Amino acid sequence: MPIQSLNKRESALKQSEAQLKILSNGIFQNGELPTFKAKISETQQYPLKAKKLEILQINLGYMCNQVCAHCHVDAGPDRKEIMTRDTMQQCLDVIKKTGAHTLDLTGGAPEMNPNFRWFVEEATKAGIQDFIVRSNLTIIRANKKYHDLPLFFKKHKVHVVSSMPHWTRGKTDKQRGDGVFDKSIQALKDLNAIGYGIPNSELKLDLVYNPSGAFLPGDQASLEKDFKKALKEDFNIEFHHLFAITNLPISRFLDYLVASENYEDYMYALVEAYNPLAVKSVMCTNTISVSWDGVLYDCDFNQMLELPVNSPVKHISDYNENLLEGRHITISQHCYGCTAGAGSSCQGVVT
Amino acid sequence: MQKSYYDPADLKKFGKISEWNETLGEKFFDYYGKVFEEGALTAREKALIALAVSHTEQCPYCIDAYTKDSLQRGITKEEMMEAVHVGAAIKSGATLVHGVQMMNKVNKLEM
Ligand code: SF4
Ligand code: SF4
Numbered sequence: 296m297p298i299q300s301l302n303k304r305e306s307a308l309k310q311s312e313a314q315l316k317i318l319s320n321g322i323f324q325n326g327e328l329p330t331f332k333a334k335i336s337e338t339q340q341y342p343l344k345a346k347k348l349e350i351l352q353i354n355l356g357y358m359c360n361q362v363c364a365h366c367h368v369d370a371g372p373d374r375k376e377i378m379t380r381d382t383m384q385q386c387l388d389v390i391k392k393t394g395a396h397t398l399d400l401t402g403g404a405p406e407m408n409p410n411f412r413w414f415v416e417e418a419t420k421a422g423i424q425d426f427i428v429r430s431n432l433t434i435i436r437a438n439k440k441y442h443d444l445p446l447f448f449k450k451h452k453v454h455v456v457s458s459m460p461h462w463t464r465g466k467t468d469k470q471r472g473d474g475v476f477d478k479s480i481q482a483l484k485d486l487n488a489i490g491y492g493i494p495n496s497e498l499k500l501d502l503v504y505n506p507s508g509a510f511l512p513g514d515q516a517s518l519e520k521d522f523k524k525a526l527k528e529d530f531n532i533e534f535h536h537l538f539a540i541t542n543l544p545i546s547r548f549l550d551y552l553v554a555s556e557n558y559e560d561y562m563y564a565l566v567e568a569y570n571p572l573a574v575k576s577v578m579c580t581n582t583i584s585v586s587w588d589g590v591l592y593d594c595d596f597n598q599m600l601e602l603p604v605n606s607p608v609k610h611i612s613d614y615n616e617n618l619l620e621g622r623h624i625t626i627s628q629h630c631y632g633c634t635a636g637a638g639s640s641c642q643g644v645v646t
Numbered sequence: 647m648q649k650s651y652y653d654p655a656d657l658k659k660f661g662k663i664s665e666w667n668e669t670l671g672e673k674f675f676d677y678y679g680k681v682f683e684e685g686a687l688t689a690r691e692k693a694l695i696a697l698a699v700s701h702t703e704q705c706p707y708c709i710d711a712y713t714k715d716s717l718q719r720g721i722t723k724e725e726m727m728e729a730v731h732v733g734a735a736i737k738s739g740a741t742l743v744h745g746v747q748m749m750n751k752v753n754k755l756e757m
Contacts (some may be wrong), residue, residue, distance in 0.1 A: 463722055506718065513718035517689060521720055563658065 297472065299364045301550055308550045309369065311415045311601040317492065317549065324560055327541055328566050331630045338571045343624040345593070348616055349581040351596060352399040352641070353386055353463045354378070355411060356587045359403040363458075363471045365548045368405040374520045376617045377407075378587040385589060387421070393616060395583075396424040399641065404434045406525030419451045429503075432482040433475055447486050455468055455491060455498040456538070457483075460507050462525035470507040482534045486593035492534040494619040495591060501536045503643075509557035510570045511564060511635055512539035515644045541565075543596050543632035563633040573638025576645035585611050593624045595641070600629065690719050697726060698733030725751045 301309040308314055322328045335341045359370035370372030378386075390398060398418060405428060406409055419426060435444045448455055457481060461468040467476040483500075486492060492500030500521065506512050519537035526532040542548045544561060549550065552558040579593035583604070589611040592598040606622040609614050638645030664671025682692055693715050700708030706735050 461720060461722075465723065504720075510714050510715060510717045511722060513715075514689070517684075518704070518720055567658070 296399060297519035298364050298547075300362060300366075300373055301369045303373045306550060308546070308553075311599070314545055314549055315600060315602075315627060317553065317558070318544065322562060323628055328354060328562060331479075331626050331628050334566070334631075335571070335574055335634075336568060338574070340571070340574045343574070343577070343580065343626060345620055345622045345624060346580050347620060348393065348395045348401055348583055350397040350578070350583075351390065351393055351395045352401060352582055352584045352640075354401050354584065354586050354595065354598065355383075355403070355405040355414070356405045357403045357406040359431065360407065360434055361404070361431055361471055363547075364551060365470060365504040365507070365542050367543055367548060368401075368594060369546045369599070376402060376587045378410075378589075380410050380413075382587070382589040383410055383417075384610065385614075386585060387414070387417050387616045388641065389460070389611060390418050390421045390423065397426070398423040398430070399427040399582075401429045404431055406430065406434050406441060409470065412447060415447075415451055415453065419453075425454055426451070426458050427454045429456050429458075431471075432459070432479040433471075435464045435480040435485060443488050445482075445491065448486075449489050449491070449498060452497065454501070455486060456501045456503060458503045458505065459483075462506060462522050462529070466507050466524065470505075480530050480532065482582065483526070483534070484530065487531075487533055492532075494535075500534045501538060502534050503538045503540055504544050505540050509552060509555065509561045510608040511541055511568060512639075513537040515637065526602060528577075535644070538641070539639075540641070540643060541632045541635050543629045545596055545629050546599050562628070562631070567633045569631060569634035570634055570636060570646065573636075573646050576640070577630070577633045577636060578640035578642070578645075579633075583619060591619070596629055596632075597625055602627070602628065652706050654706075654710060657710060662705070690721065693719055693721065693726065694729040698729040702733040702737045703731050 323330050333339055333341065357368055357370045358372065358377055359368075359374065360372060362371040365625050400415070401574055402408070408414070415428070432445070434441050436442070443445035457479075458471075460467045464476040466478065468474065483492070489498070490496050491498040504512060504518055504522070511551055512518065515537065518539050523534070524538050526534070544552055544558070544565070550556070552561050579597070582594060583593040584595050584596050584598050586592060590598075591604045591606075591609055591611060591614070592602065599601070602625045603609055604619065604622055606619050608618045633639050636644075661675070664675065682689065682696075693712060696708070697712040697716055700712050713726070
């Protein structure tokens with residue numbers, strides 16, 4: 296049976312409080328495992344404080360043409376939350392005056408927001424150094440109206456970051472749905488054909504790898520080598536970098552962990568792989584994540600757990616970089632996902 | 647009370663074997679760590695060897711550990727099963743080849 300969003304399934308876990316309860320109780324409450332707060336306190340890294348803003352991440356809505364098994368957004372075709380043009384305008388005002396060098400558009404499938412192209416056109420004018428669009432690839436092939444997306448991306452020189460769970464059909468389709476692999480391959484070919492992902496090309500194409508199950512990602516460099524070799528040999532596809540990202544125990548992935556009775560072992564694995572050196576580079580320290588309704592969060596994960604920034608400024612309409620800098624970041628046990636092994640952020644490993 | 651000889655939770659305690667003999671324990675873990683570093687063989691190839699050997703040794707801890715390790719490295723289940731067959735083939739071949747010793751002995755002893 297195809298996967299559905301927690302929302303559609305009316306699952307108890309569609310409520311962020313239910314997720315936070317799982318994250319704070321059990322093995323953490325009975326002291327079997329140290330809380331994230333206790334762990335980072337060992338090296339005097341609590342409270343985690345925000346540094347200067349470098350990355351502004353904007354979530355254009357939770358609607359998506361896919362329903363991936365591990366999705367931490369719980370995105371899917373049934374999710375109707377979508378950023379309005381008014382909120383986009385407020386974001387644009389901020390983009391124009393921010394010191395951030397990176398703009399990162401996410402979703403769901405950000406391209407499904409009806410104002411997506413307008414927003415990209417307007418935001419490009421602000422002269423951001425690195426303008427990322429997180430595209431799930433299949434959207435490019437989903438409907439005729441999206442077929443020209445690669446050319447649109449090229450016109451605005453956006454940096455395309457796309458998820459690709461594996462270089463084999465079986466593993467990819469299992470995580471992201473039947474047929475996703477073939478469509479993704481076609482989309483990658485389309486992007487390559489216009490210059491994306493070719494060595495030395497200015498048109499940057501990176502892939503994101505999330506493990507398809509209750510285990511951590513292996514070494515990013517060797518996974519990148521394996522992905523490059525396989526995609527080149529099998530399909531003549533090229534890309535620049537692979538970001539290996541740890542799945543955080545929230546939303547659909549948390550639901551999967553609990554249902555498959557892997558939750559405790561996974562948390563043990565995360566805590567065991569805890570790397571104090573990764574703490575100083577977790578992405579919340581230089582990022583602000585804006586949700587579809589304009590609320591500000593420390594990161595995408597806190598957004599999904601509905602844990603807003605700990606600051607007098609809580610909405611994009613009141614945005615003030617100076618007030619946000621130095622704020623104490625809101626943490627919970629899911630943060631172990633960002634500090635396991637070499638660390639994990641939207642840009643892959645952090646150490 | 648735990649009634650089984652093997653408890654999956656014991657795998658996490660593996661490091662503790664050093665507690666009763668630190669010198670030898672550390673030497674073992676140093677050696678172990680070095681063996682699995684990328685060398686003339688890739689870490690991926692070593693993971694597959696370890697997976698096959700963990701089956702021939704029939705160590706449930708190692709099977710769990712190297713199954714997970716293989717998944718982390720993006721190794722597919724087809725590759726994993728092939729590695730197990732390599733181990734199984736060597737193990738059965740090794741059993742069978744001792745049949746030659748048996749045959750030699752029979753030939754020597756029988757009139
Ligand atoms: S493509 Fe991305 S946003 Fe959409 S369901 Fe999959 S993981 Fe979630
Ligand atoms: S989950 Fe968010 S708040 Fe927690 S460490 Fe990761 S980026 Fe920071």
